[in-house]
Amino acid sequence: MTDYGISFDQLLALVGSASKRATSLAASLVETNARVDFIEPSFLSDAPVSDISVGGVLLISAPAAVGKSVLARELARRTGNPLIDLAGRRVGEAFFMGWLARQLGGQAALGLIGEVEADRATLIIDAADEALVGNGPQDYGVAVQDLADLIDVGTEGGPAAVILGRPDTIDETARVLNQRGMSTTRIEVAFFGEDQARKFVRFKAFEMNGNGPARELDDFLTEFFAVVLKALGAQEWSDADSFVGYAPVLDALATFYDPAVNMMAILKNIESSGTTAHVWGLLIRIIREVLGRETEKFATNFGGGNEAKIEYGRQCYTERLQLALLLADSPMDMPVTPEVEPADETWWDELETQVHEQFRVHPFVVGRSEAETNPLLRFTNSAFRDYVVAASLSDADDLRARVIRDHWCAPRVAPSPILMRLALSAEMGLDVVNSTALTLLVASQAAEFREDVFLEIEEVAEPSDDPAIEVKARLIEGGQEIHGVRTRIISGESIYLLQGIARTELDVPSHRVVAGEGAQEFSLGPLADVTCAEFASESPELRLRRGLDERPSFIQTGLVSGVTRRVTPNLPELLKLITSETAYPWSIFRSVRPSGASVSAMQWEAAMEFQGNARWYIKKSMVKGSPNYPADVMDTILAKGRASRKAHDFSVERGYITKEDGVYFFELEGFSIRTMVDADLENYRYRAFLDQFIEWAGRANGDH
Known part of the structure; x- marks a missing residue:
């Protein structure tokens, strides 16, 4: 637009x-x-x-x-x-x-x-x-x-x-x-401009009345915005407005701001720690500062001037306890059992009551929200909510992880891209996560508003005697990998997707993917690419979403199953289904050999090989320009048999694929990469290209 x-x-x-x-x-x-x-x-x-x-x-x-x-x-x-x-x-x-x-x-x-x-x-x-x-x-x-x-x-x-x-x-x-x-x-x-952002933070920081030390806040915001623009290499506000002009980020910043302390010194300390290489790491530090401030407030109130008791309060009301309360179904009924023994046993008697009283005024929680049964609906800000969920992705047991996933599925919980951004920031410190995390990451990425942000999830090891396969998720922004996390999933086990998948490559050929279970509809695209053993579409309706350039989404699978009876809009250019068999309503999206004698079986088989290879070169994760793909990644794909080695070698030998600075470029004459993706054999130049390949492949195989 x-x-x-x-x-x-x-x-x-x-x-x-x-x-x-x-x-x-x-x-x-x-x-x-x-x-x-x-x-x-x-x-x-x-x-x-x-x-x-x-x-x-x-x-x-x-x-x-x-x-x-x-x-x-x-x-x-x-x-x-x-x-x-x-x-x-x-x-x-x-x-x-x-x-x-x-x-x-x-x-x-x-x-x-x-x-x-x-x-x-x-x-x-x-x-x-x-x-x-x-x-x-x-x-x-x-x-x-x-x-x-x-x-x-x-x-x-x-x-x-x-x-x-x-x-x-x-x-x-x-x-x-x-x-x-x-x-x-x-x-x-639109995202907020700078003047709007400053005004927004002022209202939030000074409790809705806008009255406070304006000069100090203005200087602080100037420094904060400068830090972010520098981290992103941005020259203008508009180059970074999806962060500095995004309301949840500004809301968190307003909560963080405390006119009673030297905020410039705190910001300088965060900046010097090197966490601004990716600005979402800066947001993580801000949120952690707020949690640390809550710990100190509780310790001071609980201790009442007794240094030993203050230290004990600090050891009890930790970030970990705050996160547990924030995700508890009934936080006011949750027992408080600190791991540290008190120096005075009488402290036990008042600890739990004071913890609950302190939590009632937690800055992350909407007032009087105890009646809300879904804890994800109690948060004042989606940035706080998503930080708490992200922090649970590494250590939550399977049951608790599924409970959080179910809460996330509630219609009133609007997924935001912040969860994915925080979880896949190096500052979050997540390296290994539970398998349910993949479900939440895909759902969060589907809400992303930037076209150059891509989520890649793939198996990184071939199946072996070990029934569990390592799967890695990594964030690609502007063609650069930001951070990755790993999990282990038993071969054949299902990976569940919630309400949609977009700008995501899900490469899990050993696993079953279940899309939209329990949901009325599932959204696919733009730029979704799924490879799996079975694609079980469990929502009554699957909705295809088009991107700005209308590049198709892909599903490559051995079997399409499920209860879906309607795919809308039914436009073959929005989805390419690569599978051996299909049934209603999927048939229209599968490439089918034209009837009649105009296309031979060999031409059709060759077209299918090139369709599979062209699929990678049409991805949004490519750098700008001619169809291209990172060479090291493509070499791995070819080694795994996920693309045709013969089609690749032919294209290299004939000069259609060249390698420059670690990138394969696919240059074609007389037709486009989209012709390959669509298997458009009405294009006579493409048929001639396929005939060249068939002849070349025959010689390579020793055929006469």
Whole structure:
């Protein structure tokens, strides 16, 4: 999307204000509570605001954890339009009219819809993500179709509805609306600019009122931003805004800031420790500083001036105990059993009570959240939540790991890319993790908002007498490996994926991959590449997501199984399925030899070999330019038999593949690498290429 900027005021003008009659009819749905801490975001569009004609439905997409619900409420408040919150709702046929009638009464609901049709009101719809995940794509799609029928208006004037959600939710919403003939316009929430970021931190750091030592905070932020830009080699704010302008990072920074201490000295100490080679390591240090501060607060309060008792409190209220409480189902009921014996046994009597009292005001926890049964929904910030989950990936037992995974699967828990970023930062110190970690890493990566960030998970040892196979996950950013973690999985054991996979290579040919078990839908792509023994698709619907350049995703497997009965959209260019047999609804994605005599069996077999090899060269993890792939990695792939050695050697011998600076480049004449991927034998130049290969291979085999 071209970066045409739209301000919040311009968005308000596009949406338009509700009429007095509409506001009166929908009084119970009109937002009246102003938030003094609301920071007006900016937006991006593929067209200048002067060229945007927002009839039909306006779709606003945003990465995870940037405050879509706060934005929806403020948008509704400032325009006087009714807010429809889909959180926790069962949606489906006739949902919107039925819900409005229950909330407003039948006559008022009909009157409101009349105002919408007359372009005097707009429905602001929040929590589309939760509605899609919680109800499944079929019921969600039916509800969206119902909305389209309800607000069936032209393309002139303001939007009849505004829907906010993550990019994948907005993709699905747009698809359904467009199929229904409804006009849609899409914009994106931008990361904060520097002025917005400074204002955001001020409100958070000074308890929502913005009053505090402004100069000291401003100097601290200047230094922090300079550290990050230097670490990333960035010249401008926009080169680093996905970190310095990302709300969860800024929220954590505001919690970290303490005007009572020398924050510049602490930041300098963090910078000098060398943790800024990858800026997410800086966030880890910040979060650990906050946890350490909590330990000191407890020790001081518990000790009451007794140095021995203060030290004992420090030994008890450790980061490890805080993490355990943060992930406990019932933290106020969790027994506190420190490993260190107290010098005075009377300390035992007050320890547990004081630990629980200290935890009640923990900066990571939303106040009065004890009734929330899912601990991942109690956090004030997704950065804190994801740090705590990441810290559990190495030492949690199998049962506890599965419990955390199940909590992560809840529709109300929005996966963010922060978990993957923290877990695969060297500063986190994770080298060996439990096998469930792979599930969470893939889910977190699927929420990633940067195109140059890739997750690679692969078996690093061939099966042997040892039933467990080592699997390594590593983060690739801008073509460079950041960090990797290892786990061991028994051969044949299943690897579970939650709600989606994107920008990930999952190379586990000895294992079964289970996608979307227990979920209503599973999202595949953009740029998902799965190699496995069996691909079990266990959600009723599998949704294909396209990237900016529409490169396909790949599944190479011996067997496709599961309960999936619908793959949408059914476009063969979005998914290449490499397998011997397929059944409905997968057949359309498998390359099939054209009927008739135009393509011989030998040509088709050769095309399949080159399709498998071309698959690697079309990946997003490549550096920019001509199709290419790191030579050492490709040599390993060839050695494992995961690509055709004959096709590679032929291409090298004929000069189609050359090696330069440790990279193989694939240069073709008369057709593109995409022709190979699509096995497009209608291209006569490609057929001639295959005939050359067949002749070459025959000579190599001694055939006459």
